Amino acid sequence: MKFKPHQYQEHAIKHIIDTHAAGLFLDMGMGKTVSTLTAVSDLLYDYFDVSNVLVIAPLRVAEDTWSRESEKWDHTSYLKVSKVLGPESSRIMALDMKADIYVINRENVEWLVNFYGKKWPFDMVVIDELSSFKSSKAKRFRALKKVRPFIKRIVGLTGTPAPNSLIDLWPQMYLLDQGERLGKTVTSYREKYFQPDQRNRTVIYSWKLKEGAEKAIHEKVSDICISMQARDWLQLPERIDNIVKVRMTDKVKAKYKQLEKDLLLPFLDGDVVADTAAVLSNKLLQLANGAVYDENGEIQKLHDEKLNALEDIVDAANGKPILVFYSYKHDLERIQQKFKKAKPLDSSREIADWNNGKIEMLLAHPASTGHGLNLQDGGHVIVWFGMTWSLELYQQANARLDRQGQKHSVIVNHLVTEGTVDEDVMRALEGKAVGQNALMEAVKARLEKLA
Template sequence: MDAKKPSFRAYFLMDILTQLREIRARENILLKPSPFLRSDYTDEYGETKSVSLRNYQKAMVMNLLMMERMLCGDDTGLGKTIMLLSTIGYVWMKEPEYVPIIVTTKSALFQWASEVEKFMQGMEAVTVSGQPFKRHALYEGFFLNHDPSKKRLLILTYDHVMYDMEESVIKEKSRSPRKGFAGELDAARSEKKAATALLAAAKDVFQKQFGDRTFDVSHYVEETLREGPGGRSVPPGWGAEDTKALAKLIFSKERLAAAEETVARLNREAAPPKKVPGLADYVGSMLASHPSARVFLVMDEIHKLKNHKSQFHTKCAILSRMSQRVVGMTATPVKNRLMEFFAIFRIIFPSLFPMVSHFQNDYCVMKIQEIPGGRKVPIVVGYKNLDSFVAKIEPYYLSRKKYDVAKELPELISVECECELLELQEELYDMAETGLLNKGDDPDSTSSDILSSMTMCQQAANSPRLIADEGGVPFEGPSSKADRLMELLEEEADGQKVIVFSRFKKMINLVDSMLEERKIKFVRITGDEADPKLREKAKVQFQNMKSGVDVILLTTAGAESINLQSAQHFVFLDLPWSWGDYVQLVGRMQRIGSSHNTIVAHHFLSRKRDGKKTIDHYVLKALRSKKRLADKVAGESLKGGLVLMDGDGDSIRDVMEQMRTERDPSVAPVAKIAGRVPARPEKKEKKPALKKAAPAPEEDVKITPLGIDFSDI
C-alpha cells in the first residue's frame, strides 16, 4: 500500500520553510530603502551615527514580513526593537491600514517611544500611561478617531491590558471645577479631620465611663448605640455623667459621618464616575468602523505570559484573536520549563499546539506525584522528542545568538568573587540552613515552605540586616558582600559604569545608604520606582557619560527591556533563580552600541569561614543545569556567561540536597544569636480552591503565512 501523501497544507508549509531557510542563510540581503527609517541619529556620547540594518536584522525583517504570526527569539542586545519598527514600516508600504499595538513591560514603555523617535521618521508613538481616565482618553483618541493617513502606533504595558481589557467604571477628572470649589473641599476635609479627632476623644471618655460597668448598663449602652435613644428605661446606677458620655459619643459619630459624606460628595463632583469601554471594545469599534483596518500586535518580553492559566495570558489572548499579525519578542522563551513555550504559542499561534494534554503527551515525561492532603497530580519530570518539537516550531520561530551574528559585541568575562561570611552572618546562615534541611525532612513541607527557608539562607548570605528577630527588629552587622562591592566601586571600577543587582529590595536599600555615605552618585530601578517616567529618567542619567552617575541599582523589576550598554561591570550580589532572568540581566549591558571591548559579570558568592560553600554556589550550579534545556530548544545562549556544567532536575531539591551533603553533621543548630531568635518563615495557610467555570471555547485563528506580497521589497 502506498504511503499517505502529504496534504496541500504540508506542501505549502514545506515551500514556505524552504524560502525561510534560504533567507536565514543568505549573507547579503538587499532591502529597498524604507521611508520610515532615519538616515542617522545622535548617540549618548553626542556623536552622529548612521542608521542601517545589519544583515541578520534584515533576515528577521523578511521572516516577519513572510509570516503573519511569529516568535522573535533573538538574544538580548541584537536590536529586536529596530527590527520590529522597520517591519512595521515595510508593512505600511504595502498595507497602510495596519494599526500597530505594542505591549511591553513598565520599564520599557518609554524606551519604545524613545527608540521610535531616535530611529524612525513619519511614525508617531502614542504612549499609554497615567491614571485610568487619562489612559481611556488615549484609547478613545487612538481607536475611535482612527485616521489611516496618520502613521501611529500605540504602546502600552501588560498591566494596562490586564486592567483595561474589560468595561469598567472610572473617575472622570477632565472637567474644570466650579468657582470656589477648591475652598469648599479644603473646608470639608478640615471638618473631617476635626470630627475624627473629636470622636477619638469621645471614645476615650466612653471607655473610662463604661469599661467595667454592670451587664444592665452595658446592654443599655449597646442597644442605644445600635437603635438610637428613646423608648427604654435607664438601668439602675445610671447617672448624669453616663448620659453626657453616651451623648458625646453619638454626636461625634454623627458629626464624622456627615463630614465624610460631604467629602465624598465633593469628590464625586470633582471626579464623577464614568462607565468606559474595555480595550477589546475600543479595538472592535475601530475594526467595525474601518473594515479595511487590521491590527498588528507586538508582544515584547512575551515570556511574561509563560503561565497559560493566568489572567494576564487570558486577557492578552483576547487581543491576539483580534489581530491579523502577531509577533512575540523574547530572548528567553524558556526560562525554566518547556511548558512556557506552549503558553507563548497559545498566544502567537493557538492551533500549533491546540491542547495542553497533547503537548504534554508528545514532548513531556510525566509522573503522578502525591501532594500534601492526599491528592495526586501529574507533574513534568523530563522532556522527550525535542528534535521533533524544534522542527515543528521552525517556521514560526527565529532565534540568533550574539556571537553568531554580531561580532562587534563586547566579550563577556565571568568572575566569581568569594566573600567570606562574617561572624554574625555565619551564625545566622547556620540557623537558616538548619531550618531548611529540617523542612526538607518534613513530609508535610511544600515547595513554598522550602522556598521560604531557602530565601532566608540567601538573605543571611547577603547581610544580617535582611533578617529580623521574632520581634521584627533587623539584626545589625556588616555584610562581606556589601564591603566587597564598595571596594570594587572605589578601586577596580572607579570611574566606570556599574550595574548592581539583588533580588532583595532590602539589600538594594543597604547598598543605597552605603553609597550615600560615600557620596557616590547613583540611580535605582526597583519595585519602589513604579512610574515608567522615573525609570526612564534613571536610565537616561546612567547612560549619559557626562552625568557623573556611574552606578545603577536593580532588582528584578529592571531585568528586562532596558538598555544599559554604557555599563562595563555587572555585579550580582545574589543570583536570580531562573536562567532566563540571568540572560535578561546580563543582556542589559551586552548590547549593540556598547563602546567596550570587554565587559565583566561579577558573581558574589558567600563562603563559610572554614571554606565550605553556601547557597550561592548551589544556586549557581542549578542555573547552569537550566541552561541545558534552554540551549536544546532555543539554541546556545550567553557565551562567556555561566560555564556549562552537567546536571539537571528539580532545582529546589537539588540545591537542598547539595547543602545537606556539604554540611558537617557534627555542627549543632544555633538556638539563639546574641540573645535573640531569628523569626522563622511563616507557613502560609492554604486557601480552599475556587471552582472555576469551564472556559468558553477559543476561536481558532486562521493563519495566512504569505498575507502580503513582499517580493519586490
C-alpha cells in the same frame, strides 16, 4: 539617523512581513525593536495590510523604548506612538488619539480587553518580551487569548523563550498560532511531550521531557519562529564572568545553618521564621547577602561581607562606573548607606545620567531593569550583589551592558557567599541555560538555506 540593517535584521524584518504569526527569538541587544518598527512601517504604509498596531511591553519599555526608537531613525520618525499608560482616564485619552502604534504595559492587558470587548480594534499585536506570557494561568494570558481570534497579525519578541523549561513554551506559542503546533491545551502538550518528574503521590511538582520530545517540539515551531544569537552575528567585546567568593564568619555561618535546619532563627525583638521551602530559600538568600527580614518585617543585620567585597570591586574599578543588581530592599538601603554616591534607578532621568557618565554606581533591581533598557554607554562593569533564580531576569539584566554598541569587555562579578544557597542558584542558572540554548540553536535562522 539612517538605519543600515545588518543581514540578520533584514531577515527578521522579512520574517515579520511574510509570517502572520511570527516568533522572533533574538538575543538581547540585536535590535528587535527597530527591526519590528521597520516591518510595522512597511505593513502600515507600503503593504496597507494593517491599520491599528498594539505593542504590549514591560512598563519601563512602554514608557521609553518604543517612542524613543521610532523617533531615533529617519525611516520611522513619522510614526505616531500613543502611550496607553497611567490612570484609567489617561489610558482612555491615549486610545482616543489618532496614532500608528499604541503601546501599553502588560499589567493593563486585561483592562484593555475588557474595555473593548468584542469591538477589539487592533489587527496587529506585538508582544515585546513574549516570555512574560509563559504562564497559562496568568490573567494577562487569559485576556489576550480571548481576543486572539480578532488579531490578524501577531509578533512575539524575546531573547529568552524558555527561561526555565520547555513547559514555558506552550502559552507563548498558543498566542502565536492558537494551538496549531503544540496543541490546544497545556494539558495535552504536557501529556504528549513530558512525563512526571518530582512528585508527592498525586501532586506533580515538575515535568521532564520524553525521549525525542525536545527535537519534536523544536521542529514543530521552527517554521514560524526564528532564532539568532549575538555571538553568531555580532563582533561584541569579550564578556568576562567572575565568581567573587564571600566568606561568612563561623558565628554567622552557625546562624545560617540553624535557620536552614530549624526553619527558625530567634532574635530578641523578632524571630526569622521559614514555614515553607520557598520561604526558607528566600530567607537564606537574604542571609547570604547580610541581612534578613524577621516576622515583624524588621531588618536583622548579620554581616557586611558582601558590602566589603563590593567595596573591593569599587576600589579595583578605579573610578569606572558600576552597575549593581540587588535583590531586596534592605540590600538597597545598606548599599546606599555605605556608598553615598550610589543612585537607584527610579526613572528615565537616571538612565540618561548613567549613559552620560554622571553616575558612579547605579543600583537596579533586575525585575525592573531586565527588558529593553539601553545602558551600554554608561559603563561595562556589573556586580550581582544578590543572586536571582530567574534565568530570564539574569540574562536580560546582563544584556543592559553586554549588547550591541558596547565598546569594552563587560565584566560580570557575582558575589557568592560560600556554603550558602548562592552556590545553588549559580548552578541552577547554568543548568537552565543549557536547555534554553538547545531551543535557540534548534530554531536558529540559517540564512544560507534561504540563499
